[in-house]
Amino acid sequence: MEKYEIVIGLEIHAELCTESKLFCNCAYIFGALANDCTCPICLGMPGTLPVINRRAVEFSVRAGLAMGCEITPSSKFDRKNYFYPDLPKNYQNGQVSFEFEGELRTVALRRIHLEEDAVTGDPTRSFMDFNRAGVPLLEIVSEPELHSPEEAIAYCRAVKEILEYKGSLRCEPNLSLRPKGSKELGTRTEIKNKNSFQELIDAMEYEVKRQARILDAGEEVVQETLLFDASTGKTVAMRGKEEADDYRYFPEPDLVHVQISDEWIEESQPTLPELPAARRKRFISDYDISPDNAEFLTNTRPLAEFFDEAARLSGEPTTCANWIMGDLTRLLNTAEIEIQDAKVTPAHLNELIQLIGDATISGKIAKSVLDDAFETGKMPKQIVSEKGLAQITDTSEIETIVLQVVEENPGPAQDYRDGTKKAIGFLVGQVMRATRGKANPQLVNEILTRVLSTD
Amino acid sequence: MAPGAWTVTGIRAAVAGGDLSAREVCAHYLDRIAATDGRLHAFTTVLREAALARADEVDARPLLGVPIAVKDVICTRGVPTTAGSRILAGYRPPYDATVVSRLLDAGAVIVGKTNCDEFAMGSSTEHSAYGPTRNPWALDRIPGGSSGGAAAAVAAGQAPASIGTDTGGSIRQPAALCGVVGLKPTYGRVSRYGLLAFASSLDQIGPLTWTVADAAAVLQVLAGPDPRDATASTEPPPDLSRLFPGNVRGTRIGVPRVALADGVDPEVLDAFGAALAMLSDRGAEVCDVDLPHMQYAVPVYYLVAPAEASSNLARYDGVRYGHRAKLDGAAAGVSEMYARTRSEGFGAEVKRRIMLGTYALSAGYYDAYYVHAQRVRSLIRNDFDRAFAAVDAVAMPTTPTPAFRIGERIDDPLAMYLGDVFTVSANLTGLPAISLPAGLTQARLPIGFQLVGRPFDEATLLRIGDALERDAPWSDERPPAFA
Numbered sequence: 027m028e029k030y031e032i033v034i035g036l037e038i039h040a041e042l043c044t045e046s047k048l049f050c051n052c053a054y055i056f057g058a059l060a061n062d063c064t065c066p067i068c069l070g071m072p073g074t075l076p077v078i079n080r081r082a083v084e085f086s087v088r089a090g091l092a093m094g095c096e097i098t099p100s101s102k103f104d105r106k107n108y109f110y111p112d113l114p115k116n117y118q119n120g121q122v123s124f125e126f127e128g129e130l131r132t133v134a135l136r137r138i139h140l141e142e143d144a145v146t147g148d149p150t151r152s153f154m155d156f157n158r159a160g161v162p163l164l165e166i167v168s169e170p171e172l173h174s175p176e177e178a179i180a181y182c183r184a185v186k187e188i189l190e191y192k193g194s195l196r197c198e199p200n201l202s203l204r205p206k207g208s209k210e211l212g213t214r215t216e217i218k219n220k221n222s223f224q225e226l227i228d229a230m231e232y233e234v235k236r237q238a239r240i241l242d243a244g245e246e247v248v249q250e251t252l253l254f255d256a257s258t259g260k261t262v263a264m265r266g267k268e269e270a271d272d273y274r275y276f277p278e279p280d281l282v283h284v285q286i287s288d289e290w291i292e293e294s295q296p297t298l299p300e301l302p303a304a305r306r307k308r309f310i311s312d313y314d315i316s317p318d319n320a321e322f323l324t325n326t327r328p329l330a331e332f333f334d335e336a337a338r339l340s341g342e343p344t345t346c347a348n349w350i351m352g353d354l355t356r357l358l359n360t361a362e363i364e365i366q367d368a369k370v371t372p373a374h375l376n377e378l379i380q381l382i383g384d385a386t387i388s389g390k391i392a393k394s395v396l397d398d399a400f401e402t403g404k405m406p407k408q409i410v411s412e413k414g415l416a417q418i419t420d421t422s423e424i425e426t427i428v429l430q431v432v433e434e435n436p437g438p439a440q441d442y443r444d445g446t447k448k449a450i451g452f453l454v455g456q457v458m459r460a461t462r463g464k465a466n467p468q469l470v471n472e473i474l475t476r477v478l479s480t481d
Numbered sequence: 482m483a484p485g486a487w488t489v490t491g492i493r494a495a496v497a498g499g500d501l502s503a504r505e506v507c508a509h510y511l512d513r514i515a516a517t518d519g520r521l522h523a524f525t526t527v528l529r530e531a532a533l534a535r536a537d538e539v540d541a542r543p544l545l546g547v548p549i550a551v552k553d554v555i556c557t558r559g560v561p562t563t564a565g566s567r568i569l570a571g572y573r574p575p576y577d578a579t580v581v582s583r584l585l586d587a588g589a590v591i592v593g594k595t596n597c598d599e600f601a602m603g604s605s606t607e608h609s610a611y612g613p614t615r616n617p618w619a620l621d622r623i624p625g626g627s628s629g630g631a632a633a634a635v636a637a638g639q640a641p642a643s644i645g646t647d648t649g650g651s652i653r654q655p656a657a658l659c660g661v662v663g664l665k666p667t668y669g670r671v672s673r674y675g676l677l678a679f680a681s682s683l684d685q686i687g688p689l690t691w692t693v694a695d696a697a698a699v700l701q702v703l704a705g706p707d708p709r710d711a712t713a714s715t716e717p718p719p720d721l722s723r724l725f726p727g728n729v730r731g732t733r734i735g736v737p738r739v740a741l742a743d744g745v746d747p748e749v750l751d752a753f754g755a756a757l758a759m760l761s762d763r764g765a766e767v768c769d770v771d772l773p774h775m776q777y778a779v780p781v782y783y784l785v786a787p788a789e790a791s792s793n794l795a796r797y798d799g800v801r802y803g804h805r806a807k808l809d810g811a812a813a814g815v816s817e818m819y820a821r822t823r824s825e826g827f828g829a830e831v832k833r834r835i836m837l838g839t840y841a842l843s844a845g846y847y848d849a850y851y852v853h854a855q856r857v858r859s860l861i862r863n864d865f866d867r868a869f870a871a872v873d874a875v876a877m878p879t880t881p882t883p884a885f886r887i888g889e890r891i892d893d894p895l896a897m898y899l900g901d902v903f904t905v906s907a908n909l910t911g912l913p914a915i916s917l918p919a920g921l922t923q924a925r926l927p928i929g930f931q932l933v934g935r936p937f938d939e940a941t942l943l944r945i946g947d948a949l950e951r952d953a954p955w956s957d958e959r960p961p962a963f964a
Contacts, residue, residue: 066576070796072569073556073578073675077711107792107842152815154800274842276851279681279789281711 030203030241032234033211034178035136035170039163039196040189041143042085047160048142049076060155068160075280082162083284086140088294089164092188092301093135100285103278133181134169141165164189170200170211175230179223187302190327197223199230202247203237212237213247217254217261229254233261305330313343322351328366335372340379349375353393357400369403370396378406388467391415417466421473424457424465428473431456442478450474496539507536544702545588550634550643553594554601555686556675557581560591564677565599565609565627568826569803578675579710580644580686580703587702592640595630599828600794601646601679603627604654604900607891608830615887616659617960618926622884625655628689632659635689637963642690642699646676648683649782650879650904653916656689657879657929660918660958662946663689664696667937668911669714671700672707678793680786681712683908693917693946697721700939714937724940727947729763734932734945735770735872740903746882752919752928753878759952760945770868770875774860775906781861782905783898784841784854791838794831798822833894862910869935874945877903879916879929907933915942920955 046053050067067074090097143161145154166185172178182197202214215237217229232254237247252261300308302324309320309330324330333350337343354375358365378396381387387395387410398409410416418424431453432439441449450471457470487506495501511529518524551557554564556574558581563569577585584591598608606614606629616624617637624633628645632655635643645652647665656663664687671686678684688699704718736757741750761767799805799822806821827835841850868875880900890897907914912933919930930949934942950956 066574069801071574071576071802072562072564072572072677072796073574075674075678075710075712077709105792107795272844274792274839274844274847276788276792276842276847279712280678 029206030238031206031208032173032175033170033202033204033214034172034175034230035200035214036166036168036172036178036181037198037200037216038166038168038182038185039141039198040166040185040191042082042162042164044079044081044085044162046079046081048079048082048140048162049160052160054157054161058157060153061157063157064159069156076278078281078284079162082140083286084294085162086138086164087286087290088298089166089189090138091291091294092298093138093166093185095135095138097286097291099287100283102283103281104275105278107274107276131177131180133171136167136169138164138166170202170214175227175234178230179227182223182226184303197226199226201230201233201237203234203241212241213249215247215249215261216251218251218264219254221256225254225256228256228259229261232259236261299327302327302330305334309333309343313337313347315343315347319347319351323347326364328364332365332372336375339372339376342379342383345379346375349378349396353396354400357397361400368400370400374399374405381406381410385419385466386410386416388417388463390467391417391463415464418461418464419466419469421469424461424469425473425477427457427460427465428470428477431460432474432477439478450478453478503536503539504533507532542586542588543698544584547589547642548592548640549584549589549699550593550595550631550640551581551584551591552597552628552631552643552645554597554646554677554679555581555594555644556677557591557594560594562594562677563611564601565597565606565611566826566828566831567610567804568797568823570610572803574675576675578686579672579707581675583702583705584644589702595628595634595643595645597630597645598627598651599831600677600790601627601648601651601684602790602830602834604650604897605885605887605890606630606655607887608828610828613887616884616926617963618660618921619884619924620962622886622926623658625658625880625884627651627655628663629655631689632656632661632663635659635661635691636960638959642688642695644686644699644703645689646679646684646686647904647908648679648685649786649901649908652687652689653879653904653907653914653929653931654901656916657918657931658884658927660921660927660960661689661691662693662696662918662950663687663916663929664700664939664942665907665914666700666704666939667714667913668908669712670718670913670937670939671703672705672710672713674707674709674713678789680789680908681793682789683782683786685908693727693915693943693950694725696915696946697724697939697943716937719940721940721943724944725947726951727944729760729765729945729948732760732765732874732941732945733872734760734765734767735868735875736767737772737775737868737875737877738769740772740775740877744881744899744902745878746922748922749878749881749883749928752922753876753930756917756919756930756949756953757876760949763948763952765945765948767876768872770872772861772864772868772875772906774857774864777857778861778906778909779898779902781854781857782901782909783837784850785858785909787834787838788841788851789838791835791842794827794835797826799826830894858909861906865906865910865912865933873934873938873941875933877931877933878919879903879931883922883924883926883928903931912936913939913942915939915946917946917949918953918955918958919949920953921958925961 047068050065052063052065052068054063087097141163143158143163145156145159147154172181178199186195198216198219200214200216202212204212219226240247251264253264254261306320306324309315310317323333333346336346340346378392382389382392395406395409399406435453438449438452453474454470457465492506496503514527553562556562556576556578558577559573562572562574596606596609596614598606599610603626605623606626614624614629614633616622617633628651631643631645634640636659652663652665665685666687668685673684676684676686688696690696701721706715707713757767797803798819804822804826806818806825808818840846914931914933916929916931919928921927932942932945
């Protein structure tokens with residue numbers, strides 16, 4: 027295997043969540059009964075004509091801009107003769123950046139364009155469901171610049187992140203091998219995929235081995251389209267589907283050219299959110315948090331925005347990060363909601379951190395305050411006052427309790443005096459219990475130590 | 482009848498008879514309500530504006546009660562729309578074409594669907610899967626095509642107007658051969674939504690009528706923007722009612738003499754010259770124009786149109802609608818079903834054009850044929866644009882010969898195609914064109930006179946047409962067997 031270089035190019039299809047389909051007013055509703063989301067246009071009834079969905083074009087302009095593409099000012103539509111029209115070859119020369127093995131890599135994009143989705147069929151019967159027909163798809167085609175299955179997955183994740191995509195992207199690799207050092211591309215195969223990233227990796231790894239075996243034997247790889255069979259772990263040629271390679275593309279006569287003015291592009295630019303990779307970099311440099319933490323905190327845009335705001339308000343990014351990654355995430359997972367739907371806001375977290383900072387409550391109490399805030403949405407100060415959770419910091423009050431505890435627990439007290447310093451832990455615990463956790467633990471420690479040392 | 486004594490039946494008769502408008506009646510009653518309801522309080526809400534608007538709508542139905550025949554490639558909801566093909570035998574569309582909705586809103590009455598060459602591919606209506614239509618002027622001759630049924634229906638007095646479609650001459654040529662007026666509007670003037678597409682960049686819907694004024698009246702209803710057709714112009718159509726009577730003083734008419742050199746029947750040439758002379762007598766200026774690329778129009782058309790058709794007709798696969806082949810045994814798959822359905826459902830001419838079009842678009846030939854043809858197409862358009870700097874309309878015969886006998890050219894597709902020499906340019910360039918009756922041959926067969934105009938300038942064509950019609954001695958001629 028060392029003598030070959032792997033060359034992979036990826037075609038990604040992303041479904042756009044526009045309110046209506048690409049050429050008609052139908053809404054695609056996931057889970058609807060078969061053929062319920064149709065009309066004469068997306069059914070291809072005689073005499074119907076397509077009319078383009080403006081939102082779909084807007085979405086693709088934004089996606090193109092987000093990936094650094096040059097948007098062509100005028101795009102035409104092509105018919106791909108396979109019954110349905112294809113769409114504008116809008117964008118060229120973009121690139122996607124992603125991190126791989128600690129380095130920032132970029133992959134050039136060949137093009138991004140809009141397509142409409144196809145009909146789905148029932149493989150066991152000859153029934154067709156036209157619900158998905160006409161849903162807008164963004165097709166993103168990379169140059170063959172990826173050199174391992176892992177890299178390909180990192181690229182897919184980066185694209186998914188930029189698009190803020192929910193659900194599974196359809197990623198189809200074109201994979202070939204060539205002798206190390208060679209500049210010519212080998213014969214490639216295309217692997218159809220609709221499923222998980224794991225299956226995608228397995229498929230690519232198998233295909234690399236398969237092609238290497240063929241080349242080692244001195245034979246030639248056949249250019250074909252393959253399916254990955256997860257049960258056997260092998261790629262197999264798609265049989266019987268004699269897709270005409272000749273799609274007889276010609277310009278779509280039923281649609282006029284799409285003109286994308288400079289104004290349109292200028293208006294779209296500022297509305298683009300900060301991209302994940304850039305945001306991660308900023309978190310690491312500005313907030314001095316680790317790359318792993320930055321990765322976690324930029325997992326979704328709402329999460330990143332929550333952290334950003336909380337860090338800004340409190341001035342304590344690391345503390346915020348810990349709270350978010352720990353207790354808050356636990357609460358979100360248990361409740362099965364996303365951060366944007368939670369009642370807790372950055373303001374809540376900020377206030378909580380302030381209360382700990384000025385010793386109004388202990389860290390431990392703060393956890394239960396957070397639980398309460400998560401449940402009720404009340405601000406921490408209000409919770410602390412309603413429930414009387416403020417720490418006891420009055421030294422004489424603590425001393426009273428300490429003396430009481432020491433008197434009630436002569437054994438451990440003596441252990442401590444005899445040298446078992448650890449025994450103080452038990453005593454601290456007892457004081458905390460007596461104060462229902464509200465005594466300031468540091469003060470308790472100090473006073474206990476003092477009391478136990480004298481005497 | 483005194484207003485106080487108006488009855489339902491009385492009002493109906495008065496409005497229908499034109500003695501009263503719906504608005505007058507409505508206004509009368511609204512005024513009465515205003516004058517009396519202070520004392521009576523019979524109304525909780527009075528709909529003054531809405532009622533007057535509705536009354537105006539009722540009055541403004543320009544085709545109220547006018548029967549219209551519709552070519553069978555245009556969708557009529559719930560009514561068979563076969564495109565003259567077996568593959569759509571019995572097919573009933575779930576929606577009306579935009580033009581049909583507009584006709585109905587204007588008060589027209591659709592009396593039926595007319596026969597045509599299958600999928601509008603043909604010049605004689607002999608390619609209909611349901612048998613040919615005959616020319617009312619001579620029943621052993623073709624009425625022209627592909628809107629043969631539409632032209633024959635008007636010529637024989639079966640309807641005062643019909644709507645047909647024109648992709649390479651299919652309104653104008655049958656209009657010429659049947660002695661009626663046929664108008665192909667500018668591409669984009671009339672919505673194509675609901676028209677079973679043949680060649681998407683060439684198809685247009687238009688009227689066939691006895692008089693030019695009638696053609697204007699029907700076009701006025703059909704024309705206008707449609708959000709369902711991205712290729713339809715967003716500009717509203719002009720008011721065509723003020724064109725008449727048509728005046729041609731100072732109107733410049735160009736004739737491409739070179740184009741008339743070969744293959745035109747002498748009687749057709751004579752009639753053409755006579756029509757020009759008549760217009761000239763009325764003050765029009767006739768001159769020559771040069772359209773050097775017009776000689777390529779037919780081959781360009783027979784590359785572009787079949788190419789688009791091969792794609793447009795791909796949807797007829799037996800899955801969702803229309804004919805589906807019966808398959809013997811479970812072994813047959815989808816491909817076989819497609820192949821059998823289409824082999825059974827399509828006629829010879831349609832198959833010919835699908836094969837031609839597929840070939841012209843295929844890898845390795847696309848540039849040499851389709852792209853090349855599209856380039857020549859723009860050269861043809863440039864010729865016309867230059868001509869229109871000097872003239873207001875270009876005149877030519879509509880067809881090189883009058884109607885030939887049924888069966889005469891059916892085995893010679895090329896001879897059939899060459900008959901389109903004068904009509905295809907208007908489709909390739911998108912320009913509006915009209916065919917006007919220009920008299921009869923010795924054998925009493927109609928001849929057509931054609932005018933091609935500037936984009937969206939149907940008005941000039943109608944104006945000139947009306948002038949010709951008023952002067953023409955043949956305007957009252959009718960087919961003897963159907964007078």
